[in-house]
Amino acid sequence: MASPFNILPEPPTPDLAAQHRPPWLKVRFHGGKNYQDLNRIMRALDLHTVCESARCPNMGECWEHRTATFMILGNICTRACGFCAVPSGKPLGAPEQDEPERVGQAVEGMGLRYAVVTSVNRDDQPDGGSGMFARTISEIRRRVPGCKIEVLIPDFRGDWNALATVMNARPDVLNHNMETVPRLYRRVRKGAVYGRSLELLRRAREMSPETPTKTGMMLGLGETRDEVLSAMAEIAAQGTCILTLGQYMQPTPGHLPIERYVHPDEFAEFKRLGEQMGFKHVEAGPLVRSSYHAFEQEEAARISIP
Numbered sequence: 001m002a003s004p005f006n007i008l009p010e011p012p013t014p015d016l017a018a019q020h021r022p023p024w025l026k027v028r029f030h031g032g033k034n035y036q037d038l039n040r041i042m043r044a045l046d047l048h049t050v051c052e053s054a055r056c057p058n059m060g061e062c063w064e065h066r067t068a069t070f071m072i073l074g075n076i077c078t079r080a081c082g083f084c085a086v087p088s089g090k091p092l093g094a095p096e097q098d099e100p101e102r103v104g105q106a107v108e109g110m111g112l113r114y115a116v117v118t119s120v121n122r123d124d125q126p127d128g129g130s131g132m133f134a135r136t137i138s139e140i141r142r143r144v145p146g147c148k149i150e151v152l153i154p155d156f157r158g159d160w161n162a163l164a165t166v167m168n169a170r171p172d173v174l175n176h177n178m179e180t181v182p183r184l185y186r187r188v189r190k191g192a193v194y195g196r197s198l199e200l201l202r203r204a205r206e207m208s209p210e211t212p213t214k215t216g217m218m219l220g221l222g223e224t225r226d227e228v229l230s231a232m233a234e235i236a237a238q239g240t241c242i243l244t245l246g247q248y249m250q251p252t253p254g255h256l257p258i259e260r261y262v263h264p265d266e267f268a269e270f271k272r273l274g275e276q277m278g279f280k281h282v283e284a285g286p287l288v289r290s291s292y293h294a295f296e297q298e299e300a301a302r303i304s305i306p
Contacts (some may be wrong), residue, residue, distance in 0.1 A: 018036070022261050025247065025288050045102045047071075069116040069152070069291045070103050072136055073129045075121035077120035079191040083179070083218060085251035086120055095122065095132050104139035107147055115140055116154035116291045128154060134169035148172040150214070152290055158196045160203055167207040173242070174204045175214040177290055178235060181227040188221060188256065198238055205239040212280070216244035216290040219267075220253075222259040229273065236277040243279045245270055246288035262286065 015107035018084045047070060071086075080088035107115045117136050122129040130153075137149050156162035166175065182194040197215075204213050215235055219228065235243065245267060250258050267284040274282035 016276050021232070022286075024264050025249075025261070037234070037301065045106050047099075047102055047106055066241075069118055070106070070136075071118050072099055072103065072132055073119040073122045073125075075120065076122040079121045081179075081190050081192075082188050082256040083221070083248060083251075085255070089119060091120075091122065091124060095125070095129065100132060100136040100139040103136050104143040108143040111202055112147055113146065114148045116150045116152065118291075119154065121154045123157060127165065128156035128159055128162045130156060130159075130165040133166045137166075137169040137171055144221075150175055150291070152177065155192060155197055155200055155269075158193075158199070163200060163203060164207060166252050167204060167211070170208070171211065173214055174208075175216075175290060176200050176204070177216045177217060178231065179216070181217075181223045181231045183227060184221055191300040198234060201235065201240050202238040213239065214244070214290075215240055216240035216246070216288075218248035219245060219258055219262045219270075220248040220258050221256060225266075228270065232270070232274055235276055236274070236279055241280040243274050243282045243284075244285040244288050244290055245274075245282070247286040 033110070074091050075087060076091045077084070077088045078091065079084050103115075103117065117133065117140075119129055119133065133151055133153060137151065140147055140149055149171050151166060151171045152175040153163075153166055155176065176197060178194070178197050179192075180188045186190060186195050201213050201215060204211070217228070217231065232243065247262055248256075248258060250256065264286060265289075267286065271282045271284040
């Protein structure tokens, strides 16, 4: 088969999201016993998951496999990124101080061996919420010593002391998503700076060289192939170990439109090129999201780190 990169894509149509999705984006919803058990635990402990808030297409599959991404610091984000379904606005009060304990209870109750913890942006907090990340890591470790922990953090507005707070808590993986290419940042990532996110990944590696760092990007927002490859090369140059690439899906008509659907062959090509750039693991595909197969990604990356 000829490489799809040799063919210019058709000009995007305004109603692309309203058209039938290509067959590779259709998923079967899983709603068995494990899904029901996890849902019960989350509701009983009044916890949020990014799976629900971001309307992840893999939620049924992951929950059925007893894997979920906890979202701490509430459910209101202080930024309003054009791609994100998480509600934005002014948070109603300070973060709940018992939230780390409740996350620990959930991890213990679910019997997890790998937990992912992320958050909304809390630019209203002096430390950006880094202290709550550190406490959550500690509480999970106290209750489930063998559980590995991945944190998906915001940029903390470039507060490197806040980053150090998280790194000093010794997560097993430090994840911060770049999301898109530099040209689209102003439109896609409100309040974020491309260079600042690159620097965060570099500083995290410097603070803890043995900790795998990870980032992800969405495709289908109007980026070009060359822009994607350039961003990948810059990310790899920071020592980043794991890269995820997935198809952007428009959460609601009020969010950024899908410019095009990226073919699975293109994702496979980006995976191959990413591995050549030096990433220890590249997870690339239409349905890939930041925490999809996170346990396998961490194992592959850590084996490769000297």
